[in-house]
Amino acid sequence: MAPEPATGRRPSRNGFSPARFGAVLVKEFVQMRRDRLTLAMMIAVPIMQLLLFGFAINSDPRHLPTLVEINDQGPVSRAFLAALETSGYFDVQGRVAGASAAERALRRGEATFVVVVPDGFERALVRGERPAILLAADAGDPAATGGATAALSGIVARVLETSLTGPLSHLRPPEAAFSVVVQRHYNPAGVTSFNIVPGLLAVILSMTMVMITAIAIVREAERGTMETLIATPVRPAEVMLGKILPYVLVGYVQTAVFLTLALLGFQVPFAGSAVAFLLGLNLFIVVNLSLGFLFSTVARSQMQAMQMSFFYMLPSILLSGFMFPFAGMPGWAQVLGSAVPTTHFIRILRGVMLKGAGLGDILDELGALAAILAVVAGLAMARYRQTLD
């Protein structure tokens, strides 16, 4: 083997070569830096999403347009309408006359609620006939009307308390035999963004990590550079790690930008253990990069890689508990959702940020992520070809 130096090659060892791994890494960084648009997107997307979701989405909407049909004026009905307004949920915008006009207003979306005070309401009230006020709601979107209707019983109780005084006080309902005290933990004010923002970090990270790796690898095949790459003595692990590592860093940058904005801009709390958070974050990033790698072994073009990534986003948005409560899903959907890494990372994030969870509280979720990683990475390794076959 003495003449080896004549060809300038270092004696070949058969194992993993840090030099080649480094070469892939450097190349990947240079390419990433040249691709300004993608780089800008990777930073801009989390910011934009955070602003959109953080400011625009409110799962407990207030100031819903309300119309009233008053067929009997009196102190109690007036007090009731005033109480509706002060609750913040109802915005009384005008009057309607007749059932058909009310129906039309709801159908056209001009009003979310129509309040009808019936004829002879006040008289019936005084006689103790327990008359009814009608609240017609556009319940096509339950989320929109849910909070408002839930607030109604409180409103009625307050109106009864304040307006049934003096001679009418005998009409007041008796005190309830027992009461329920509700303690709202972790997000007492029910701020939607506290729930959305941690989940959003998981969704954004997943989307960029999966898509970027899938595309970065398929791009080599599509442009033909894969042929040059595998015509060298490179090993699969050198390619895989060299390609994945730069995007781990991208994931860190995204997370840092996102968290800074979330903590400072939206005052989202971060109550728990930073160690637990970092552990979950790293595991989650690597799972997603492996998933992207797996997709790249299936997709034949960058377009296909993109489509697969988008397709994957559906379960990770819909079944992960990000949009809709996980517990409210049917069993099969929960099973599917549990197979999605985002589900577990969202739980970790909500646990750590809102509930002050520590490492011990998230072990189950870490275990689930590790299990998914083992399966995905195994599949990706098995599918990765060192040839063009």
Add this chain to the structure above:
Amino acid sequence: MSAPPAPAADADPDGEKPAIEVQGLTKRFGDKTVVDGFDMTVPRGTIYGFLGPNGSGKTTTIRMMCGLLTADGGTGRCLGFDIRSQTREIKERVGYMTQRFSLYEDLSIRENLDFMGRMYRLDRRRERVSQALEDLGLAGRSGQLAGALSGGWKQRLALAACLLNQPMLLLLDEPTAGVDPKARRDFWDEIRRLADNGVTVLVSTHYMDEAVQCDAIAYIAYGRKLIEGPTADVPRRVGLTTWRVEGPGLAMLAQALQGAPGVEQVARFGSALHVSGTDAATLDATAETRSASGPQRWTRQEAGLEEVFIHLMGGARDNFAAASADVDGS
């Protein structure tokens, strides 16, 4: 400084064996047999031409030789290493230039060479890369993106990249396709210089003038080798007889000769027609009759490489279109 590699630089035990030796190489994609029982022996230090129409399986064969595709059948050795089990050893020692430019267009010229240098774990990498840039005449533009280069420059860069590890065997897949004549000539000068230094070159090409420059050639169609041998021997092996026809009215005559007994091919060479066929007796008879009845002058001559290639190409125009199953080596 790129010292020319000595022939024995790779001290593999089979140093005296042929650079490439494959038997019965077969590759199927789905139910389509793309390369079928291919044998080839390339002696060390030769320039070996690999000819055949589009889709005949040249690229596939070359890829199997350097371990980029796994053969479905057959065995072979490259520089003494087994093409199935020792692909890493082969890749370390072979320079493979792909048919399509496949360096990174979004890396600069220097970054590409540097990347290849790292992949082969070369010592004195910077020095070698700088020298390669110097030799290329690209030292002043080394920061330019490879994607911005013209076709001829890309080809030179690709060659420089696969010479970086000073390979003992070069596999060049249609290296001069789409390159202007001057650049092609320079390219072949370089190939010859390398061969003189003991590098074995297997080069696939479409161009007859390039085939003529090879020491030996193999012709492949529909994944099967039709003919192989020293370039000067090939016309004789094909067994083609050619008549040269000069005089007036050649265009009319060419028409009339289509389908005449023994005439398989009529080609125009300057001011003459070359009429060829494999059945010498019948062709001679046709020639006698025609030369007696027409104003043209007929002379029998040795078939040249040109006629042979037109003959071979004519047999299988474009292999992409045809289904491979129904073809039987013709």
